[in-house]
Amino acid sequence: MTDALLLDVRNVSVSFDGFRAINALSLALKAGEMRAIVGPNGAGKTTMMDIITGKTRPDSGTVTFKGHDLTRLDEPVIARLGIGRKFQKPTVFEALTVTENLLLSLKGIRSPFSVLFARESVQERQRLAELLSLIRLENMADFRAGDMSHGQKQWLEIGMLMGQEPDLLLVDEPVAGMTDAETMATADLLREINKTRSVVVVEHDMDFVRALDVPVTVLHEGSVLAEGTLDEVSADPRVIEVYLGR
Amino acid sequence: MNAFSGQSVRSFKSVVWTAGLVLGLAVVLAVASLLPENSPFHVSAFAVSLAGKYLAYAMLALSVDLVWGFAGILTLGHAAFFGLGGYAMGMYLMREIGARGAYGDASLPDFMVFLSWKRLPWYWWGTDHFAWAMLLVLVVPALLAGIFGWLAFRSRVSGVYLSIITQALTYALMLAFFQNGFGFGGNNGLTDFKDILGADLHRPATRAVLLVVTGGALAAGLLASRFIVGSRFGNLLVAVRDSENRTRFLGYRPDQVKLLVWVFSAMLAAIGGALYVIQVGIINPGEFAPANSIEAVIWVAVGGRGTLSGAVLGAILVNFGKTLFTAWLPEFWLYGLGLLFIGTTLFLPSGLMGLWRPVRAAPPEEITPEVSAPEGEHS
Numbered sequence: 253m254t255d256a257l258l259l260d261v262r263n264v265s266v267s268f269d270g271f272r273a274i275n276a277l278s279l280a281l282k283a284g285e286m287r288a289i290v291g292p293n294g295a296g297k298t299t300m301m302d303i304i305t306g307k308t309r310p311d312s313g314t315v316t317f318k319g320h321d322l323t324r325l326d327e328p329v330i331a332r333l334g335i336g337r338k339f340q341k342p343t344v345f346e347a348l349t350v351t352e353n354l355l356l357s358l359k360g361i362r363s364p365f366s367v368l369f370a371r372e373s374v375q376e377r378q379r380l381a382e383l384l385s386l387i388r389l390e391n392m393a394d395f396r397a398g399d400m401s402h403g404q405k406q407w408l409e410i411g412m413l414m415g416q417e418p419d420l421l422l423v424d425e426p427v428a429g430m431t432d433a434e435t436m437a438t439a440d441l442l443r444e445i446n447k448t449r450s451v452v453v454v455e456h457d458m459d460f461v462r463a464l465d466v467p468v469t470v471l472h473e474g475s476v477l478a479e480g481t482l483d484e485v486s487a488d489p490r491v492i493e494v495y496l497g498r
Numbered sequence: 499m500n501a502f503s504g505q506s507v508r509s510f511k512s513v514v515w516t517a518g519l520v521l522g523l524a525v526v527l528a529v530a531s532l533l534p535e536n537s538p539f540h541v542s543a544f545a546v547s548l549a550g551k552y553l554a555y556a557m558l559a560l561s562v563d564l565v566w567g568f569a570g571i572l573t574l575g576h577a578a579f580f581g582l583g584g585y586a587m588g589m590y591l592m593r594e595i596g597a598r599g600a601y602g603d604a605s606l607p608d609f610m611v612f613l614s615w616k617r618l619p620w621y622w623w624g625t626d627h628f629a630w631a632m633l634l635v636l637v638v639p640a641l642l643a644g645i646f647g648w649l650a651f652r653s654r655v656s657g658v659y660l661s662i663i664t665q666a667l668t669y670a671l672m673l674a675f676f677q678n679g680f681g682f683g684g685n686n687g688l689t690d691f692k693d694i695l696g697a698d699l700h701r702p703a704t705r706a707v708l709l710v711v712t713g714g715a716l717a718a719g720l721l722a723s724r725f726i727v728g729s730r731f732g733n734l735l736v737a738v739r740d741s742e743n744r745t746r747f748l749g750y751r752p753d754q755v756k757l758l759v760w761v762f763s764a765m766l767a768a769i770g771g772a773l774y775v776i777q778v779g780i781i782n783p784g785e786f787a788p789a790n791s792i793e794a795v796i797w798v799a800v801g802g803r804g805t806l807s808g809a810v811l812g813a814i815l816v817n818f819g820k821t822l823f824t825a826w827l828p829e830f831w832l833y834g835l836g837l838l839f840i841g842t843t844l845f846l847p848s849g850l851m852g853l854w855r856p857v858r859a860a861p862p863e864e865i866t867p868e869v870s871a872p873e874g875e876h877s
């Protein structure tokens with residue numbers, strides 16, 4: 253079972269100015285799995301993503317992804333290895349159109365010189381069409397990303413993640429600020445994506461987590477407090493205590 | 499528009515027009531300057547050298563717009579590259595004087611004889627060859643820009659911090675070039691040029707050709723820049739400008755992206771500087787003065803940032819205004835320039851080019867410099 257691990261975070265700790273943001277955290281993810289991470293503010297959810305994506309270097313512990321030690325690599329290299337990251341605040345290129353945003357995300361050309369002389373290929377055109385239909389923005393292909401609604405930007409960003417063809421998607425609070433309908437549609441979208449890729453979702457919204465219907469990991473003060481189905485962890489007295497206070 | 503054309507809402511059709519216009523203008527003025535003096539269409543030598551100067555400045559403005567308008571790097575030191583290109587050209591022109599200098603020394607420029615130097619410093623070697631000097635025009639600024647950019651972009655220096663160190667760069671060069679021992683004529687710089695490639699610099703025909711060459715270089719610079727910003731790389735530049743972090747998590751290296759356009763821009767500025775020096779006839783450390791670089795930013799702002807054509811338009815118009823102003827009310831020029839900048843920022847945020855296209859899909863680019871603190875996506 254352990255041989256099919258896609259991501260293996262082991263015993264990772266990191267402190268900022270003496271504050272232990274992550275404390276001996278371990279987390280393992282199998283290929284094809286989707287996992288929801290919940291936890292109160294300051295539990296270390298975003299810091300954990302920073303560590304996996306190379307933005308923050310841990311003080312100790314190992315992070316292994318497809319046999320690579322991620323703690324030695326930086327963001328672009330990790331992204332190219334196959335980890336896509338969606339930020340909490342939708343981060344798309346606002347001055348560019350939806351198509352241009354997606355085109356930049358497509359797996360492949362990354363060195364500045366080849367980008368300069370890149371011409372859109374038939375395959376790329378096909379990928380763009382697939383992505384547009386996946387994120388349901390076919391009608392907005394030539395819209396400036398900056399002119400779209402918050403929810404549409406979130407979807408565009410997810411589309412850009414898919415364009416990278418990652419093995420693992422890290423998705424930080426994708427439904428924050430979304431309407432209920434958008435939230436449910438996003439849950440559908442992530443389940444659809446999970447058919448071909450592994451996903452880690454950090455989320456506060458319990459209805460959304462319930463709709464995802466996946467194993468849940470509860471973080472608290474930088475380490476794992478509980479793991480299991482949503483019903484199991486919500487029945488866990490320690491989790492209740494953390495969420496409702498003592 | 500084809501849904502998948504990948505064509506930006508920012509298209510740069512005007513750039514081709516501007517390139518044609520600039521070259522056409524240069525040719526017309528050049529030809530007119532060669533007409534007999536009693537012809538009603540005759541243009542004076544003064545006007546020709548003035549036009550040449552404006553076009554050289556336009557090249558500097560274009561190079562500033564490339565990095566500021568598209569990569570978000572508010573450079574306040576681009577005159578450094580302009581000046582270096584100018585000095586490299588000046589070295590060749592000095593060597594061309596040969597034994598015709600005041601001291602009649604065939605191998606040493608006058609100022610070296612004056613300082614009683616016996617031998618040519620090593621960095622002057624080969625500068626009597628035009629081709630070598632032209633290589634220096636391109637390579638020296640590119641190297642400096644490369645090293646500077648590599649250090650700055652790698653350590654993720656951006657926003658006002660970067661602007662400040664670009665000022666420091668050009669200021670440091672100014673101080674260095676002021677020193678006699680630096681080997682570039684100190685305070686006086688390089689001047690008293692006689693000819694270029696054997697052609698007398700004071701003959702109208704030579705000056706006419708130089709103007710056309712400058713127009714051609716500017717037109718080529720415009721088209722090359724248009725190719726860059728119109729390519730996928732241009733989109734990547736805008737992406738880096740607006741969300742550097744996102745590009746990093748997509749697997750790009752924004753430092754390399756910025757470095758590429760930065761070095762190209764420096765070379766463009768250097769070519770402008772080289773053409774400037776031939777036509778103005780002098781280069782001295784004053785060209786590195788921090789105010790010059792800031793002025794270039796104002797030209798771009800007035801013309802319209804991120805439009806390429808606007809940079810050229812702004813440079814020509816503002817400098818034309820400067821010529822008129824300094825003839826009538828010299829002491830008020832700086833106030834005029836300041837007011838112009840404030841006025842543009844307040845009332846014409848996308849510059850004169852913004853008037854051209856009142857209704858467009860894309861709202862105007864913000865003129866505000868990116869005062870971004872070191873990036874962070876902390877939640």
